[in-house]
Amino acid sequence: MSTENEGTAVPADQSAPSVPPAPPVPPASSAGAPEPAAVPQPEPGHSPRSEHATAPLPVTPPAETTVGAAAPGGADAAGGWPPPPPSVPAWGVPVPPPAPAPRKRTGGIVAAVLAAALVAGGVGGGIGYWAAERGDDGNSSTTVSSGEAPAAFKRDPGTVAAVAHNALPSVVTIQAKSGGSEAEGGTGTGFVYDKEGHILTNNHVVASAADGGTLSATFSNGKTYDAEVVGRAEGYDVAVLKLKKAPDGLTPLALGNSDRVAVGDSTIAIGAPFGLSNTVTTGIISAKNRPVASGDGSGGKNSYMSALQTDASINPGNSGGPLLDASGAVIGINSAIQSAGSGMGQTQAGSIGLGFAIPVNQAKNVAEQLIKTGKPVYPVIGATVTMTEKGEGATIAEEGAGGTPSVTPNGPAAKAGLKAGDVITAFGDHPIDSGPSLISEIWTHKPGDAVQLTYERDGKTATATVTLGERTGDN
Secondary structure, eight states, X not given: OOGGGTTSOOOXXXXXXXXXXXXXXXXXXXXXXXXXXXXXXXXXXXXXXXXXXXXXXXXXXXXXXXXXXXXXXXXXXXXXXXXXXXXXXXXXXXXXXXXXXXXXXXXXXXXXXXXXXXXXXXXXXXXXXXXXXXXXXXXXXXXXXXXXXXXXXXXXXXXXXXXXXXXXXXXXXXXXXXXXXXXXXXXXXXXXXXXXXXXXXXXXXXXXXTTTOEEEEEOTTSOEEEXXXXXXXXXXXXXXXXXXXXXXXXXXXXXXXXXGOOTXXXXXXXXXXXXXXXXXXXXXXXXXXXXXXXXXXXXXXXXXXXXXXXXXXOOTTOTTOEEEOTTSOEEEEEEEEEETTTEESOOSOOOOSOEEEEEHHHHHHHHHHHHHHSSOEEEEOSBOBOSSOBSSOEEBOSSOGGGOOSXXXXXXXHHTTOOTTOEEEEETTEEOOXXXXXXXXXXXXXXXXXXXXXXXXXTEEEEEEEEOEEXXXXX
16 A cells, blocks of 8 residues: 555545445534435545545435535535535535654664764764654754853863963973075974073984074964074083073973982973974873983984983974973973884884983083083093993993093093903993993983992903093083
């Protein structure tokens, strides 16, 4: 059967005509007149169809029946039987209800909304499904009201937002351009070290502009100031700049104590990754005393650090920016990343969650020396070690650079009794597995510090106390 008549009466087959319903009793003026037989009335504007698609035969009244009243709609009884169908339903004849519109199937709508909800997220999915399920009811509203944020909402001290709010005005984005071409240079980060306008950053951030180039520092408020290099330490990868016309009211960042940092402590990194200034990322200290060797990207000497490792997102452009603890104090200077395919150092690869920062205790010592003299001072043991071997310790080479002795005569190592071929396996209580790891540990100290070395000679383990010497400058 066709669904076209779903919900309405359907005429019977012509072989079995149905009995028309009796009309209600007419008014008193026509009560004595015989009642005409009711004829099934078609739905206005609609012709009923049977399964055979043929018109039903008219019903003939009995011969003795006369019509004593005018047919509804003004047709006279003498006009013959049956009277023509009225254009509107006769008075008193129940009007069949209009056929309801076919119910819309919502399955496709729900599926489409749910598919979009999977992209938009769980909250959107719930709202979308709610609207689709109630879309058939014309009186239902699909308007969803959202609550207003509390007027008294505040960010408590110690939250990331509060720390970032306080620290950002003291962090600068550094633009370095070489003297040879305005197109050459890079972007890095630094932070206010003191009220005199000194900015602490990485050496590799400013290396390209150190000789005849230009430097500028832009604060989070958009104001830019020209800067110049006060001093650089390639080995430490630390540099100090000074704003040429430093503004009043500079607020230095507070310096923490990197020796007291523990694995698992929260960290906040601020910088300009890929030139996106004032970017804040968070993480934890994932390791300490990680020996890292990195270059400045210009073919200069490598730098070595016993680094703080963090999983806060650090990318090229973050270099020189502060690594903060949960209180907002600087605990390190972001300096290097581990890249998936390029090894240590600054490359255009993105963060994979292995970033390295120079401990601030070391950086502070270097900065003070650079501000005072313009040159770095390095602690040394007075011995040349191999830099390629790893796993067995740091081996003292058979000879130094250019054929010089590997153990400096009357130097710290010589006075402690060390010889060529000795393998240093520990520096204090830190194990040593290579030349770079030994240098990283040495450079966490100051000249004049006395440290205990553990070494192996001819298969035997021994210890010696070495008082560190010093070397000034990078050459």
